Amino acid sequence: MRIPYVDFKPSTESVKSSLIDAFQRVLESGQYILGAEVSAFESEFAKYCGTEFASGVANGTCSLHMLFRALGIGAGDEVITAPNTFIATAAAITQVGATPVFVDSGLDFNIDPNLIEPAITPRTKAIVPVHLAGRVAHMNEIMEISKRFDLKVIEDAAQAVGSTYYGKKAGSFGHASSFSFHPLKNLHAFGDAGMVCSNDRSTVEKLALLRNHGLADRSTCSQWSLNCRLDEMQAAFLRLQLPLLDRWTEERREIACFYNANLAECVFVPIEHSYEKHVYQTYVIRCKDRDDLKRYLNSEGIEALIHYPTPIHLQPAATNLGYQRGSFPIVERLADEILSLPLYPGMPTEHQERVVSAIRTFYGAC
Amino acid sequence: MTYLVPYNYLPQQFQDTEALFNLWRPVLQSTEFTLGPFVEDFEERFANYIGSEYCIATNNGTDALILALRASGVGLGDEVITPCNSFYATTGAIVALGAKPVFVDVDNRYQIDILDCERVITKKTKAILPVHWAGASPDMSLIRDIAQTRGISVIEDACMGIGGKIRGKSPGTFSEVGAFSMHPLKTLNVAGDGGMVVTDDQDKFLWMKKYRNHGMTSRDVIEFWGVNMRLQPLQAVVAGHFLDQVDQYIARRNANAYLLDSLLKDLAEHVKIPERPKEFVETFSLYMILASHRDQLLRYLVENGVEAKIHYPVPLHLQPASKNMGLNSRSLENAEFQAKHLVTLPIHQYLERSQIEFTAQLICDFYKRSHFTHESSICT
Secondary structure, X not given: OOEOOOOOHHHHHOOHHHHHHHHXXXXXXXOOEOOHHHHHHHHHHHHHHOOOEEEEEOOHHHXXXXXXXXXXXXXXXXXXXXXXXXXXXXXXXXXXXXXXXXXXEOOOOOEOHHHHXXXXXXXXXXXXXXXXXXXXXXXXXXXXXXXXXXXXXXXXXXXXXOOEEOOEEOOOOOOEEEEEOOOOOOOOOOOOOEEEEEOOHHHHHHHHHHOEOOEEEOOEEOOOOOEOEOEHHHHHHHHHHHHHHHXXXXXXXXXXXXXXXXXXXXXXXXXXXXXXEOOOOOEEEEOOOHHHHHHHXXXXXXXXEOOOOOOHHHOHHHHHHOOOOOOOHHHHHHHHHEEEEXXXXXXXXXXXXXXXXXXXXXXXXX | OOOOEOOOOHHHHOOOHHHHHHHHHHHHHHOOOOOOHHHHHHHHHHHHHHOOOEEEEEOOHHHHHHHHHHHOOOOOOOEEEEEOOOOHHHHHHHHHOOOEEEEEOEOOOOOEOHHHHHHHOOOOEEEEOOEOHHHOOOOHHXXXXXXXXXXXXXXXXXXXXXXOEEOOEOOOOOOOEXXXXXXXXXXXXXXXXXXEEEEOOHHHHXXXXXXXEOOEEEOOEEOOOOOEOEOOHHHHHHHHHHHOOHHHHHHHHHHHHHHHHHHHHHXXXXXXXXXXXXXXXXXXXXXXXXXXXXXXXXXXXXXXXXXXXXXXXXXXXXOHHHHHOOOOOOXXXXXXXXXXXXXXXXXXXXXXXXXXXHHHHHHHHHHHHHOOOHHHOOOO
């Protein structure tokens, strides 16, 4: 039996019947660029996140890139973020000519707020906390620091749609936030898509301009920019899925709960605090003999992945930033201990049980 | 309003929704939603069609331009020479790289003025970015000669050039890297955004392929800082589908364009049709003429059911975005004159002969009725 890391067939099945209608609606409209579906999804998503405004973009990388541009972050500026995330977070900072300044994480995988302040310099313009794996970073502390130092906070909420922290949704804490609807995200397009959310009207208006060539109207370009528009068709698909997201999240949480209950004696499972709701975009354990465990699971047909095996500061791309092994001890240690287990809405119970029993067997706990 | 001669032909082109569902079904079933076989298949077919070694599909034409410029080494502080009458994306791509657009004037075919290019070359000039504007083309071999002599690169904006030919060779294949767009109103189009670059240079190809997808060499190794400018697989299959039909579209557009040319011939006093060299096959992405009393003509056409447009009323060097950057220092007379007189008429592949005749008749009526004096003529 092969147990895939993720399989979206069960969740796609539930929107299948409406897909054809959505296709038809868009095709017949003859409006394939920033049409009715994009604007409708923008308002629906803003409402879901609890922000006033939202603007659809082509993907989660360009949402960060466009946000930095909209907020005037550029050459010579520094942006504080975590080194244990997908490359796009740091890449978007470099894209505007700014420098990513990394800060180590805690054992919960999220940026350690106690280490942010020492990393602040006169050049620091913003903090980009990443809500890694589906858990909101320590936003109370981060917002407090940002106020004290007058820094912008841009949440990279790509992995955390729907997660909450003291009752507030991911993406609604900072000055603005960035979402990705990449096919492997909890809320996913059938291709690339992204969104920027904010309560600040001028930021979102600026962003809406920048994502569409800087065009104030068809004949007036107020600022040279590029094209990173949310695809109309993908917006239509996302609209079909948004009403199902909370149900899918609950399914994810139930599976996580099952894993937690059965694996806690063998490995470190993600601990959820009473003030937060984790959405388990990835279910990440910390474990001994990780590589052996991964190999063993693979030999049992279980697909387990590592998010991510090489922290960004140790990637060839980051050589010019001057970090080395040892710069971020926790993140480096985590890179050797973490393993992401299969988890998705509609995952068969039998598969979940197999994952549990294989891990327990590996550690001799059965 | 519903036009008798509409500009937008998408509802017609995409009316066979069943055929499109059949293209999308295998993509949805495969769950190959980021790059993968559907995109690769299209890239291979497009490279073949256009006559290049390599093709890399991007999220849109602007991304294709950025990718092409970057691959040619354009960066911070470089100057890039470009015509002042393109779509905003041409300049946007240059600025996105921190380079400086240097605008040049255009000739009577609305194409980049090659002599003007020579005038503005400086030590900082890194590249010329000519545009195959409207789906016609400048003389690419002349541009290539100048660039070679002066040691600068050429990158083509062939966003409107798919299906065109210069002496049998496709726009986009005359330079190191050519960029294309598949925006819904391009000759080869998708139901959203799409674009691509082509090149014969293997090193550039390999670099661009990585840059397009986060600078990744594998899932776990990031060689350099990259971006995400991937073509959507759902659009790749649409593009592949229409690629089979694009030559027919071009033939239809040409027939309509030349018909309209012939019907407007007798209005030479008021209407100026650009020269159309025999060795060029144009795509007629935009069918444009110069017209006297343009604004009144435009209103008359629109009111009477012809969806005419202007591409564009304000040239790039006079846009607020240029003024903010101090890019408006030279006056570029031809382009400025054309911006006041250009009108774009619908000639797309779904228009019938009668609709073209109707358009021509309206234009004739307009000038007859209005008794314009000779001094307002376009030929002065």
